[in-house]
Amino acid sequence: MRALRLARCWTIEELAEASGVSVRAIGDMERGRSLRPQRGTVTALVQGLDLDEAAHSELLAALRAGRPATKPSVSPASPYALPRGVRDFVGRHAELATLRTLVQQSVTESRTGNRAVRSPAPVVVLFGPPGSGKTTLAIRLAEESAPSFPDGAFLIDMRGLDAQPLSADQAVLRLLDAWGVADAELGRQSAEERLARYHATAAALRAVVVLDNVGSEAQVRPLLPREGGLLLVVSSRRTLAGLEGVHRTELGALTREDSASLLRAVVGADRVDAEPAAVLAVTELCGHLPLALRVAANWAATRTNWSLQRLADRLTDEERRLDALSAGDLRVNTAFALSYSRLAPGTARMFRLLSLVPGADFSIPSAAVLADTSLPAAEDLLEELLDAGLLMASPGDRYRFHDLLRLYAGARHRAEDGDEASVAAKARLRAWLLDTAVLAGRWYEPEHGAPSPAPGRLVALGDREQAMRWMKTESDNWLAAFREAVETGEHAKVIEVADATIWFSDHWVSWGHWIEVYKRAAEAAAALGDPVREATHRNNLAGAYWIGERRHDKAVGEAGRALAIAEKCGDVTQQAWAHHHLGGLHALVDDLPPAADHYQRAKELFAQADEVNGYLAASNMTIRVAEKAGRPRQAVAAYDEVMDLLGASEYRDRIPPNVRDYSTMYAAFYVSFAHLNQGHWQDAVDALRPIRGQLEAHGWHERAGMVHLHMAHALVHLGELAEAETEYRAVLTMADLVPPAMLDEARAALDALAAGTPSPPTHFA
Missing domain, CATH: 1.10.10.10 (Winged helix-like DNA-binding domain superfamily/Winged helix DNA-binding domain)
Incomplete structure (x- = not known):
């Protein structure tokens, strides 16, 4: 970075002015303090420096060699960080010697750069009876190997002895979260897509992952790395004989000498x-x-x-x-x-x-x-x-x-202690966990936000980040408390927790348990004879079925039930949301006429209920459905309506900032297709230019790449070839985050520009 800047005889301040990146951020990069700059920052610097393809590729290679975006950035407080090992470790000399040799062999191969001769990434299975020190040895190996694995060390407790052990997909979610993959991106992917992302990310890492307390082969088989510098260490009471190509190390009792050494280390x-x-x-x-x-x-x-x-x-x-x-x-x-x-x-x-x-x-x-x-x-x-x-x-x-x-x-x-003390203690913990989950979840509701001050509160919930951290860190505990509330018939508390997490769930879509939460809440509402709340959570359940499991049939069924219940009890708002869900579900399978009808009915009902945020959501989707149905004028009219609503003074305080940002981004994104397909190139550029870089911040990388690509095509049509080239190159900086076909399209367009024969498309889907 410094070499590129000095080659132009620029100061840091001059580069900051040209790129829009702050002086401090550039200084931190050049001094090695910023090891993982955001891709948007790198793209801005590329544009500011006006790099040619060779220099751009060199900078991108340096970024990947240093610490690419798929590599982890985990804080010491992360629940997936490796815990501290014991200071007085003794024994296991033969086992450690074998494992050190394996690690060194793997490190040597990963540094050769010759993929043709590299063996699969190593997997170590430590097995033995309870209390034999499997976890302690795994942590010791990870700590010793730290210099060879600069991308960090992580531990996931697979809870193999529990009634509900951690699944392979849940482990994938936790690891990808620890490696910095955006939750919004994970939430839109199927389990198969997340697993593919896991393997792609793992192949680029030099890290250690300990999967502790594994109960069966099924928990870990999908996670075995195929290539790269990832060291996977598995601990289990079982031999896991069904796993192939792994290095097994059995741990039994210590020798007399090592047992005495352990006493000596601790006692003196x-x-x-x-x-x-x-x-x-x-x-x-x-x-x-x-x-x-x-x-x-x-x-x-x-x-x-x-x-x-x-x-x-x-x-x-x-x-x-x-x-x-x-x-x-x-x-x-x-x-x-x-x-x-x-x-x-x-x-x-x-x-x-x-x-x-x-x-x-x-x-x-x-x-x-x-x-x-x-x-x-x-x-x-x-x-x-x-x-x-x-x-x-x-x-x-x-x-x-x-x-x-x-x-x-x-x-x-x-x-x-007896049953009475046990019931009382569990009830205390359950009530506190669920009450705190309600407070933390409501941070994300426009009508609630920060909880009122309470001197006796046991946890800090002073901002959204603290609320999110508590919800994630304590998720296993508060979910178990939620299940206990279901079993004990605490219907009102079940509904309260579900109500409080509706907005929060949009910020943690990849969690994997929202179907259970909203299904139980709908059942609790039915048990209490509360049709409005039942319709609410049937609507939420419809969204969860699609987002969580891609179950179109289940989602349509629940939205239909919500609509019938809301119509029977006369609740207009939940009728509107049911039509909104049904419109989206029809649009997903390109059944556009009923999709348009449902969205129109949703808008009418939201207007009747004076629910502006729901109206914005339905209007945004109307833009996309109208454009896909070949009605660009209707799409543009819907876009203008959204922008008028966002600018209206009477709604300024009623539209939360996140809804305002989301509506602005997606209205511009959707209407750009109408402009592009009509050949209104300048209108398309005007729509897309303000939202560049915004989608990436939410983890919507594929659509962010589409913004750069489509804007580049429009700029070529306008004859703005230099700026078009910059946008094509911005797509290439997202190599690990967008589909290969998009990268191929950008490369082909760059080659055509270089040859003087640009031929951008005129149809956009």
């Missing part, structure tokens, strides 16, 4: 070396399993006045009393029981209650709610459990159980 060399017989007894009583040894060692490390023989005696006593417990291996339980029995009563109660958390991890506020205590007190208790080895740290100031410890905590809870 002097104490361990002074009692070799007691050390042997402790390691035998723990079965040489790393988890049991670590829990016992953490207990001893906090009692410096106790001998290790006293620890061995205690372990023996505990073993005799464990006839009623079934949470894993008996000797593992022995170590758990010893540490648990020495906890203070409040800490032990917290340990037991945490077994009620439904998700893979939890926050301090969740723990405070469960224990009915303050945030500082809850944090102190969690840190005590962490110090005792009974909890593990998770990214983002969160905590998690080893699955055996969760089972043990649950057993102690059932034995000591």
Whole structure:
């Protein structure tokens, strides 16, 4: 970047003026502080520098070599960041040596650049009994290998032992989210398209992905990388024998020497070396399993006045009393029981209650709610459990159980707390999770926005970003609470949560559970005899069926049910939304006459209900349907109506900023087809020029590429060849984000320009 600027004898300020990119952004790029500039920024710089094809290609190659847009940008607080490994890792020398060789071989091959001789990306399967240290070894390998994998390390808990394990598609969504793929883009793709995007992105990465707690081959088979520099590490209690072409490493018990080394690392060399017989007894009583040894060692490390023989005696006593417990291996339980029995009563109660958390991890506020205590007190208790080895740290100031410890905590809870305490604690947590989901979700509603100040609120919801972060981080927990509310017949709360997430769902379309949310809400409304709310959520369900699963038949069915219910109870707004959904569903299959009729009826009903935002949505779609039906004048008239509404003073405060932006962008995008197909080239350019770069920000990359391509074609027709060339090149900068056919069209157009024989199309679909 600096070389290109200096070749023109420009200062940074001059380049900023020519490109429209800020001085600070250019400076950060040149100093290496900005490793992942946005594609729109790069396109603007290309245009500002007026680069020829060779220089443009060189800049694009430098961008890809450094950190392309498909590479990850994950914050330390991301739930998918690799958690910190243990500081006192010992043993597993043979296993690590084999794995290091595999990693080094992969790194060497990925750096040769010779794709013809490269083997598939490596996949490591670590398997063994519970408590054998599979996750710890996976994290250790990832941490050691970090210098060779500059694009980061990520961990996804596949929850293979749960009643509803994470599916391969859910894992794909989480990884693509961690790698910076826009949610709007993921939401428009089918599961097959998302998987293809996963493999394309993974092939460009040099990163480590740990898939932890895998229960079956089906969970991971689609995720096995085909090529590239991605290192995939899988941990499972099973051998996963059905997976082919993977490197399996079995983990069993530690050797006597390594077991003693683990005690030495945690307890201290002097104490361990002074009692070799007691050390042997402790390691035998723990079965040489790393988890049991670590829990016992953490207990001893906090009692410096106790001998290790006293620890061995205690372990023996505990073993005799464990006839009623079934949470894993008996000797593992022995170590758990010893540490648990020495906890203070409040800490032990917290340990037991945490077994009620439904998700893979939890926050301090969740723990405070469960224990009915303050945030500082809850944090102190969690840190005590962490110090005792009974909890593990998770990214983002969160905590998690080893699955055996969760089972043990649950057993102690059932034995000591009773059903009444369990029901009360679960009800507290469920109410708090759902109430907070309502507050966070309503941040995105025009009528609500920021929640009112509340000094006692346990989480920060001061802006949309905080609300989004909470909704995503706690999604497993609040969804489980939602399901509990369904099971316990809390119909009003089910509807309240669904109502509060209607606008929010547009910002997280790829989540994958909106069908369930709106289906349960519609059923809850029916149970309460509330037809308006049932029609509302049948309409939402219609959209979710199409967006989430591309189920056209299901979507049409639910929209039809919503319309019938709304007509019967006389609710005009939900009738309008039902017609709006039906219009879109007919348009999707090019059944244009009924699509136009439904949109017209939607507009009439929205006008009757004085619902301007719905009217804008239907009017926008009228533009596209009219143009596709060969009625360009009607399309232009609908566009003019949208722009008049957006500019009307009486609607200034009634149209939210996001609706205003969306309406402006799509009205211009849709009407451009009418101008293009009539040969009104200047009108097309005038419509498209203001929305360049805006669609990319929402993740609508294919349509953003179409804006550049169509504008370039129109400019050629106008004889503006230099600007047309710039727009064609802008398409090429989106190489990883748009269909290959679009790239081919842009390249062919550039070749024709270079040859002096441009022949842009005159029909646009």
